[in-house]
Amino acid sequence: MERRHFARSILAAAGAVALGAKAQEGSPAAAAASPAPAVAGLKPFLFEKDETFWYETLRSFGHIAYGGADFGEVVVTAQRIRGGDYDSWHDEWRLTADRVAAEAQQSLAAGHHVSARDAFFRASNYYRSAEFFLHGNPADARINAAYDRSVECFRAAARLTDGAIEPVRIRYEGTSLPGYFYRAAGKGAKRRPTVVMHNGFDGSVEEMHYVAAAALAERGYNVLSFDGPGQPGPMHREGLVLRPDWERVVGPVLDHVLARPDVDPQRVALLGNSLGGVLAPRAAAFEPRIRALIALDGIYDMGVKTLPMFGGQREVARRVLTAPSAPDIDKALAQMAAHDAQARWAFSHGAWVTGKGTARGYLSTLLDYHVADGVAERIQCPTLVCSAANDMFFKGQPEMLYAHLTCPKTFLALDDTLGAGAHCHAGAQRLAMARIGDWLDATFATPARRAATA
Structure with missing residues (x-):
């Protein structure tokens, strides 16, 4: 009886929960009755009827800013x-990626290293996009084929940066995590401020180059970017699934970066992108070696995406979603996915990266991704919480995180009038990184510099 009741609630909320924001804006019925907001407040000129395909296209447009795409190619x-x-998404992005990668190889063979580097960076991002929607069938050979090419092209580009980008392996629980160390641009002190960064639910460490790594390295910061469990490198290579206790991931990464002689241990920041907006705060709550935190964008509790379907009761949701058998719930979720593009993708990808294998199992794990119950209040370092006005995934979450912080804190809201209202400010990468970089500069400034600029 209980499962049938919640199955009806899920159907009433169809389209209101996946990774989407609508589930937290009232009851399931109210969420279903509300019209879907326009993605990012930007009028789509491609995929007008498919907000998921449009957002992923906008994501590639955003990566133009730091060399991950070209407008005409997208x-x-x-x-x-x-x-x-x-x-079709895979085939066309793969076709473009192959063409751009071939052009990179031709430039390299002819000794045109700058042209080759630029093309390898773009090809890497296009290969990443090609396999993005295929994870509903993890055995699909196209997934690893495109992923491997994405990494190969990125590393080919890195080899053409005169040592500015160095691939690294970070020891982690009997294995290692893939990452890249970026040497800070310019001349300065032997030990430089450093930003450790990671992506979230679906982005790769290679993609972090276009999101934030290149931007902060050119501003004089060392950068260590990495893939953790559930993220592409460890997921594709070893099947290491996503985990909520992210401090156990960040701890070994900090051990690695703080062993370097060119890192200032008093100026180490952590930046988490997308779902990283809850993973990074969770790590900072338990890791005193983190001296500044950037949540891009901020997330307080992923459980609120699921709880409206279960009357707001976390333990009831957990019991129902983790039951050995719940055919009514499974059927309702399948119907939701059939009618909602966000749910279709999030359920298939989430089932894979959490290792649960089903939409219901994936939704059960969301209950554990939060900084509620006093965790946010444990964060002591200065924290920047970013917020996108029309985030299709986490609208309202940055405000929740910010309200619970007791540390020195700053709220950065970017909206549609700036072209920056999309999730993680896709399409406005230069603006977003200017604001984030300026905050980091001020946060890590010396007392003398603060006095001089006051």
Whole structure:
């Protein structure tokens, strides 16, 4: 009886929960009755009827800012794709990636290293995009084929940066995590301020180059970017699934970076992107070696995406979602996915990266990704909480995180008037990183510099 009741609630909330924001804005019925907001407040000129495909296209547009794409390449690729067709998405992005990678190889063979580097960076990002929607079938050979090429192209580009980007392996629980160390640009002190950073639910460490790593390295910061469990490197290579106790991931990463002679241990920041907006705060709550925190964008409790379907009761939700058998719930979630593009993708990808194998199992894990119950209040370092006005995934979450922080804190809201209202400010990478970089400069400034600029 209980499961049938909640199955009806799920159907009433169809489209209101995946990773989407609508689930937290009232009852399931109210959420279902509310019209879906326009993605990022930017009028789509591609995939007008598919907000998921549009957002992923906007994501590539955003990566133009730091060399991850070119406008015409993105447009002509997107125009060839059939809306909602995952195979078409893969095939067309793979075609573009192969063409750009071949051009990179030709430039390299001819000794044109700058042209080769730029093309390898773009090809890497296009390969990343190609396999993005295929994770509903983890055995699909196209996934690793495109992922491997993404990494190969990125490392080819890194080899052409005169040592500015160095691939690293970070010891972690009997294995290692993949990452890249970026040497700070310019001349300065032997020990430099350093930003450790990671992506979230679906992005790769290679993608972090276009999100934040290149931007902060050019501002004089060392950067150590890495993939943790559940993120592409460890997931593709070893099947290491996502985990909520992120301090156990960040701890070994800090051990690695603080062993370097060019890192100032008093100026180490942690930046978490997308779902990293809850993972990084969780780590900072238990890791005193983190001296500044950036949540891009901030998340307080992923459970609120699921709880409205269960009357707001976390333990009831946990009991129902983790039951050995719940055919009514499974059927309702399947129907939701069939009618909602966000749910379709999030359920398939989430089932894979959490290791649960089902939409219901994935939703059960969201209950554990939070900084509630006093965790946020444990954070002591200065914290920047970023917020995108029309975030299609986490709207309202940055405000919740900010309200619970008791440390020195800053709230950075970017909206549609700036072209920055999309999730993680996709499409406004230069602006977002200017604001974030300026905050970090001020946070890590010396007392003398603070006095001089006051």
